[in-house]
Amino acid sequence: MATIADVAKEAGLSRATVSRVINNYQYVSDEKRFLVQEAMKALNYFPNSSAQKLRSQRTQTIGVLIPVLTNPFFAYLLEGIDRIATDNAYQLLVCQTKYDQQKEIHFLNYLKSKQVDGIILTSIENNWETIAAYTTYGPIVLCNEYSEQTLVPMVRLNQLEGSYLGTCHLIRQGHRKIAYCRGGYMSQLTKDRHAGYKKALTEFGIPYNNDFIFKNVYDLEDGKKVLRDSLAMENPPTAFFAGSDQVATGIVKEAMKQGKSVPGDIAVIGFDDQPIASVVEPALTTIKQPAEEIGYKAMEVMIKSIESELEPNDMDIHLPLQLIVRHST
Amino acid sequence: MATIADVAKEAGLSRATVSRVINNYQYVSDEKRFLVQEAMKALNYFPNSSAQKLRSQRTQTIGVLIPVLTNPFFAYLLEGIDRIATDNAYQLLVCQTKYDQQKEIHFLNYLKSKQVDGIILTSIENNWETIAAYTTYGPIVLCNEYSEQTLVPMVRLNQLEGSYLGTCHLIRQGHRKIAYCRGGYMSQLTKDRHAGYKKALTEFGIPYNNDFIFKNVYDLEDGKKVLRDSLAMENPPTAFFAGSDQVATGIVKEAMKQGKSVPGDIAVIGFDDQPIASVVEPALTTIKQPAEEIGYKAMEVMIKSIESELEPNDMDIHLPLQLIVRHST
DNA sequence: CGTTTTCATGAAATCGATTTCAGAAAACAG
DNA sequence: CTGTTTTCTGAAATCGATTTCATGAAAACG
Structure with missing residues (x-):
């Protein structure tokens, strides 16, 4: 050559x-x-691109840390990020953390080795201090997941409001035994969703029942298991608030299989509004998260960060959530 | 630093x-x-990773060209590729071509600028001669999509057999008016699928009807449109062979909406066996493509290529397709 | 018309690592 | 004890670009 x-x-x-x-x-x-x-x-x-990068100290590459590619929510988020990246001649180094702390650290070190100009985090596995230490080496943008600090720009949704809206909706449909499904680690996002759920219960004077909290629930199969487990309970819930449409779909499918009617016997509400939400029968009521838009904003803020054009109101961008009522409630 | x-x-x-x-x-x-x-x-x-790459002339990075991230088939393919890449300390530069010839060329040039050690193509937009010219600059591996040549390693499925199996299945269910949905460009994969469909018809003495071929059909919405268009026909098909589970799902949903029974009035068969296939009601009969495994093999072959350990039987790896019968036929 | 800007180019330094080459020291063999 | 091989280390060259600095020519200015 x-x-x-x-x-x-x-x-x-x-x-x-x-x-x-x-x-x-x-x-x-x-x-x-x-x-x-x-x-x-x-x-x-x-x-030779390595020579250019070495001399200019710019890589035109952004590292995107996502838990799993095959989760449609993250695929759409990535699609949004990629759209803006491509428009601005940036490349993406896609890094799957698989929810692993070590991997997250490993990828954050790309900043130290100057392999990327910046990193977009779509989830947080390590504690905030650990991550904050990396901001010395290059811009970090938080998107989707977030933290109670103001050190790095964040693009996020009001998760508390989302679960509050959903739970209120279930309560207004007459439900008082409402289950809530979440993942394992209590991230800020998870905490806020939990708080929104609790807030709704409290407002309507419904006691919080710890048995109605299902943990470590991530995908369709987990959703099915939740439904089966719930049926084995002495006093099972009549409504489910799931952390994703995958989980909600699993609950709906299993409920139908067990001869329950949805939403007659059991109501289900999801999160995300993925394509699957309108495919399952009955179609899911869900909290729509504008995944691609979050991606757009995150990448826009990243570019501003790199070009030192960050303005104060780029530090905490909120996008609207939306309750979409279909037939599962 | x-x-x-x-x-x-x-x-x-x-x-x-x-x-x-x-x-x-x-x-x-x-x-x-x-x-x-x-x-x-x-x-x-x-x-500093740029310095290392420049001096050692190795990037430990593979470019993966995929049409769209949000298509689950490609997401799983990528997941497979990433798994093997991670295990072998390679990174992935994910490049979305959006089915665009120019973009494909643009990304292939990463080989010339030594930005990647090799490129995995999961679709082909340009003619083969154009792409073949790039093999001088580094290893190229074809996966999923393929070409009738033996210059670069290929990991593929017998698409002809896949659509043949599916079409035969529909015929055995008593259908003689079978529609076939495909994309726009006639790639080798598309040609082979089309050939398999024709072969089955011929074997059972069913005449080929050009009106039953639906073109430029890619996603769920396209599938719905196909069903509506077909109902407007004088002599509509009673069965549909779709090029993906998305399309098949669209057909099923729209058929139900139009008051048709599936599989009573209309039978539908998909391709891929994505999660959505078992979610839609009735669940899809489909041709299962082992997406992740294709990814594994492709990356394994790529690594062998880079390390000059390629053996003759790595040049054309075939993986099995499988007919999965559910309730849409 | 002399002086200051602006335009246009090349020589050499630089980015931060790896690799070659050569030589010293240690280990081994006869 | 000498000669050979193996182990260990450093000086300098190298990978292939960009950037700084210097310089001369052309244009603009007062």
Whole structure:
């Protein structure tokens, strides 16, 4: 593969001038510019990107840490991030953490090795102090998941309001025994959702029942298990608030299989509004999260961060959540 | 950020020795190795990855070209690729082509700029000669999509057999008016599927009807439209063979909405066996494609390619397809 | 017309690592 | 005890670009 020196020789000019043409610097005469371009074509030249990165100290690459690619919510989030990245000539290094602390640290170190210009976190596995330490090495943007601090920009939804809305909806449908399904680790997002659920119960004077909290629930199969477990209870819940549409779908499918009617016997409400939510029968009532939009904003803020154009109100961007009522409630 | 020179100074040794410790070269005395490690810790040193890549001419990065991230089939494919990549200390540069020729070329050029060590193609947008020209610059592996050549390794399924199996199944259920939905561009994969469909018809003496071929059909909404269009036909098909579970789901949902019974009035068969296939009611009969396994194999072959350990039978790996009969037929 | 800007180019330094080469010290063999 | 091989280390070259600095020519200015 030809190098910049080869091109310079071919064009009868210096490496500096070739470099100027590559980076279209304004003060190059049309004549020389043409010579360089011809030489580049003749030699089929492409600049070595590692050399460019090393010298310029810019990688035009953003690391995106996501738990799992196959979760549609994150796929859409990534789609949003990618859209803005592509428009601005940035590349994405997609890093799956699989909800693992070590992996998260490993990927954060890409900032230290200058492999990426910045990192977008869509989930948080380590405690905040650990992560905060990395802000010295490059911009970090939080999206979807968040933390109670103001050190790095965040793009988020009001999760408390989301679960509050959903729970109120269930209560207004007459339910008083409402189960709530969540993941394992109590992240800020999880805490807020939990708080919204509790707030609704409290407002309507419904006692909080710890037996109605299902933990470590992530996917469709987990949802099915939740429903089966609940039926084995002495005093089972009549409504379920799931942490994702996958889980909600699992609950609905299993309920139907067990001969229960939805929403007659059991009401279910999901989170996300993924395509699956309108496919399952009955279609899911759900809290819509604008995944792609979160991605757009996060990447926009990241670019501003890199170009030091961050404004105060970029630090905490809120996007609206929306209750979508279908037929599962 | 500290450099290798700082570490060398701190440890009272040369840069070469530090480098040897980083790359754990065997001939370094325990004493010096320890000194270097201490110095690295003390300075919180991480090697600059661009410098490493430039000097070693290895990026440990593979470019993966996929049409769209939000299509679950490709998400699972990517998941498979990522699994093997992670296990072998490779990173993935995920590149969405959005079925665009220019973008595909753009990403292939990463090979020329030595930004990636190799490229995995999961779809093909340009003609084969164009792509073949890039094999000079680094290994290319074809996965899922393929071409009738033997220049680069391929990991694929017998698509002809897949659609043949599916069509035969529909015929055996008594259908003779069978529609077939496909995308726009006639790739080899699309051609083979089409051939399998035709082959089944021919074997059972059913005439091929061009009106039953629906083109440019990709997602759920397209599927719904197909069903509506078909109902407007004078002599509508009684069965549909869809190119993906998304499309099949759209057909099923719309059929139910239009008051048709599935599979009573209309039978539908999908492709992929995505999660959605078992969620929709009635659950889809489909041709299961082992997406993750394709990803595993593709990345394994890529690594072999890079390490020049490719064997003749790695050049064309076939994985089995499977007809899964559920309730939509 | 002399002086200051602006434009255009090249030589050389630089980014931060790895690798080659050469030589010293230690281990081993005869 | 000498000669050979193996182990260990450092100086310097190298990977392939960009950037700084210097310089001369051309244009603009008063």
